[in-house]
Amino acid sequence: MRKIAVINYKGGTGKTTSVVNLAYALSMTGKKVLLIDTDPQGSSGYYLGIKSDKTLYDLIIENVAIQDCIQPARHNLDIICSNEHVFPAELKMGRMNERELVLSKKLQDLYGYDFVFLDCAPSMNLLNQNALLFANEVVLPVSMEYLSLIGVKQLLKNIKIINRIFSKKVKITTVIPTFYDKRHKKSKDIIGSLKRVFPNMVSSPVRVSISLSEAPGKKMTIFEYDPHCEAAEDYYKIMEEIVSYGK
Numbered sequence: 727m728r729k730i731a732v733i734n735y736k737g738g739t740g741k742t743t744s745v746v747n748l749a750y751a752l753s754m755t756g757k758k759v760l761l762i763d764t765d766p767q768g769s770s771g772y773y774l775g776i777k778s779d780k781t782l783y784d785l786i787i788e789n790v791a792i793q794d795c796i797q798p799a800r801h802n803l804d805i806i807c808s809n810e811h812v813f814p815a816e817l818k819m820g821r822m823n824e825r826e827l828v829l830s831k832k833l834q835d836l837y838g839y840d841f842v843f844l845d846c847a848p849s850m851n852l853l854n855q856n857a858l859l860f861a862n863e864v865v866l867p868v869s870m871e872y873l874s875l876i877g878v879k880q881l882l883k884n885i886k887i888i889n890r891i892f893s894k895k896v897k898i899t900t901v902i903p904t905f906y907d908k909r910h911k912k913s914k915d916i917i918g919s920l921k922r923v924f925p926n927m928v929s930s931p932v933r934v935s936i937s938l939s940e941a942p943g944k945k946m947t948i949f950e951y952d953p954h955c956e957a958a959e960d961y962y963k964i965m966e967e968i969v970s971y972g973k
């Protein structure tokens with residue numbers, strides 16, 4: 727079971743878009759996938775059109791059984807949703823024993839999935855520390871803006887600290903250039919910088935796409951909304967790269 731946190735401390739870099747579409751692309755190939763939304767904004771569930779009575783809050787704070795928090799979203803794709811209650815959950819977690827390991831403990835008996843993805847909030851919070859301690863891999867979507875590189879440096883630092891303190895070996899395996907526009911020189915410059923910092927880890931880019939920005943409004947993944955568009959092609963390719971990385 728590959729456990730992948732999709733994270734970037736900056737907002738709007740394409741985390742939710744990437745996690746939903748990569749999870750769906752994997753499910754299309756027959757992989758069993760669980761998507762866990764840890765962002766109190768609950769965007770992943772919204773994107774897939776799933777509302778759930780039981781959310782990550784119930785799993786973490788109310789001790790509800792994990793099977794009762796998991797909702798089927800598509801064939802081969804399940805989700806644990808999040809909502810605004812997850813924000814106070816974080817405050818309560820702060821008072822728990824081994825507060826950084828709460829999520830790992832709750833998920834320790836999870837089985838039957840090939841991939842578990844965590845859609846993370848854009849902040850350096852306790853839930854994200856928990857996500858990094860549960861995951862073995864980090865996928866980092868970076869939008870083609872210079873300011874995005876700041877968040878990347880902070881994340882690298884934090885991962886180093888977590889690995890040292892908790893004797894973990896979580897590592898960034900895939901950096902996804904998002905909002906790529908080949909007409910803009912900065913897109914190429916930023917990919918160049920990323921390749922220097924992350925040799926062999928930068929995936930093919932996701933191009934700027936109107937369909938991709940429309941799809942969540944229809945509660946559809948890009949493969950359902952506009953399966954032949956460039957963004958569908960891009961995410962399918964990145965999915966294949968992620969699969970081959972694991973081999």
Ligand SMILES: Nc1ncnc2c1ncn2[C@@H]1O[C@H](COP(=O)(O)OP(=O)(O)O)[C@@H](O)[C@H]1O
Binds near residue numbers: 739740939
């Ligand atoms: N490649 C893209 N082209 C156009 N719009 C995109 C692209 N990727 C994401 N978006 C849109 O940009 C916004 C932010 O993306 P989102 O995935 O929610 O970012 P994050 O989860 O990192 O905050 C959303 O409205 C989304 O639909």
Ligand SMILES: [Mg+2]
Binds near residue numbers: 742765846
């Ligand atoms: Mg998001």
